Amino acid sequence: MNIDLTGKTALVTGSTKGIGLASAKGLAESGARVVLNGRTQVAVDAAIADLLGALPKAQVSGIAADIGTAQGCASIVAALPQCDILVNNAGIFGPQDFFETPDSVWQTFYDVNVMSGVRLSRAYLPGMQARGWGRVVFLSSESAFNIPPDMIHYGMTKTAVTALARGLAKRMAGTGITVNSVLPGPTLSEGVAAMLGDAAREAGKSVEEAGRDFIAAHRPSSILRRLARVDEVANMIVYACSPQASATTGAALRVDGGVVDSL
Template identity: 75%
Template sequence: MHIDLKGKTAIVTGSTAGIGLATAKGLAAAGAAVVVNGRTQQAVDRAVQAVRVAVPGAAASGIAADLGDIAGCAALVAQCPDCDILVNNVGIFGPQDFFEIPDSEWTLFFETNVMSGVRLSRAYLPGMAARGWGRVVFLSSESALNIPADMIHYGFTKTALLSVSRGLAKRMAGTGVTVNAVLPGPTLSEGVAAMLGDEVKATGRSLEDVAVDFVKTLRPSSILQRPASVEEVANMIVYACSPQASATTGAALRVDGGVVDTIA
């Protein structure tokens, strides 16, 4: 399958590392002009360079904006007022006991993980509809279905994204614009590597070995029995953004290694 996105502009939020950066590289390799995003100019500049190194000749640019509030989202839209592909990837996570999570943390997670995608979709979808073509992908998680007891606030936001993406797909019916959610499972991103860092230091074992044990212990239903790579998740996202995915909309596309134990 040859995915051709030449002539399309793609914005990938939270794309200075991890799944977001892998997605930016994948979209650039398919010919899209890619706009990466992060909170600091330094991180954005590094990501733009990484895309250009991975894909020589890539049309890559970047916008530094913190999408965890209204002002940050408005700043991104002001600098890039139009796009054909929007990947709502930006998100935060971290284990924390329910009884220790203050209101401010719930609000931060909701604003960053959910409202960033709501605000940007509201800004960009009308233009896609007017042109008769567009792709919006929300990064949900297997945690949307398999709520982790130690990250209830995170799981809650990822469940919300399933509702938003499904509802938006219905709202855009017949326009040529598709809206989908992608649900990664345990993925060996920089964020997960940092979370496992103490165990790596304490045991002297490799990050890969610790990550496999993490999956087997905390996600025992995993069929893959290892974390996915960021590239494996990005492959699903790039497909959802492709012309070939024209009949896929309103879907929850799982790339969770079989963690969610259901056939539907």
Template identity: 75%
Template sequence: MRIDLTGKKAIVTGSTKGIGLASAKGLAASGAAVVVNGRQQADVDAAIASVKAEAPSADITGFAGDLGTAETCEALVAAHPACDILVNNLGIFEPQDFFETPDSEWTRFFEVNVMSGVRLSRAYLPGMEKAGWGRVVFVSSESAFNIPTEMIHYGFTKTAVTSIARGLAKRMAGTGVTVNSVLPGPTLSEGVVAMLKDEVEQTGKTLEEVGRDFVMADRPSSIIQRPSTVEEVANMIIYTCSQQASATTGASLRVDGGVVDSL
């Protein structure tokens, strides 16, 4: 299968690192013009250079700003009024016990993980409908179904975006626009690598070994028995954005390594 997104414009939020950056690279390699996003201009510039290193002829631009606010979402739309592909990847996570998580953290996670995607989808979907073609992907998590007790406030946001994607798919029925959610499992993104760094240093094990131990201790239902790579998750996102995925909409597409124990 050859995915060709020539002539399509993609916006990938939270794409200076991890799954977002891998998705930006894959979309660019498939011919799409890509807008990468991060909070800091230096990170955006580094991400553009990283994409260019793998796809030298790619059309890559950047937008620096915190899309966890309505004002910055409006600024992004003003700078880029239309797109064909929107990957709502922006998200934050942090373990914190339920009884120690204040209202401010619930609000912060909701604004970043949920409302960024809501606002941008609301802005861009009408243009996709008018064009008769579009792709919106919400990057959710296996935590949407397998709520982690150590960060219930995070799991709740991922359940929310999975529901939003399903509802929007139905709202866009018959328009040629698809909306899906992609659900990674434990993934060796920069955030997870940072979380495992101390154990790597203390045990002398490799990152891969510590990652495997983490998965088997915290997600023992994993069938692949290891973390996914960011590229493995990005592959599903890129396919979902492709012409070939025209009959896939309203779906919760799992790239969780089999963590969620259901058919």
């Protein structure tokens, strides 16, 4: 399958590392002009250099903005008034017991993980509709269905994101625009690698081996039996953004390694 996104502009939020950067690389490799986003200019510049190192002919730029605020989202739209592809990837996670999670943490998770996608979709979808083509992808998680007891605040936001994508797909029915969510399972991003690093060193194991131990202990329903790679998740995102995915909309596309025990 040859995915050709030549002439399309793609904005990927939270794309200075991890799944976001891998998705940006995949979109750029398919010919899209890619706009990266991160909270700091230093991080954005480093990600641009990384992407150009892998794809010297890529069309890539970046916008430094905190998408967890209305002002940050507005600054992105001001710098990039329209796009053809919007990947709402930016998100935060972290374990915290329900009874020790204050309102401020709940609000921060909701603002970053949910409201960023609300604000940017509201800004960009009308232009996509006027042009008769568009792709919007929300990064959800297997935690949307498999709510972690130690991250209820996180799981709730991912359930909300999945519902948001489904609702927007119905709202944009018949317009040539597709809206989907992608649900990764445990993935070997930089953050997860750092989390597993200490345990791996203490046990004299590689990070990959520590990842398999983590899956066995914390996601025993996994069929894959290992952490996914960021590029494996990015492949689904790139496909969902492609012309070939024209009949895929309103879907919760799982890249969870079979963690969610459901048909």
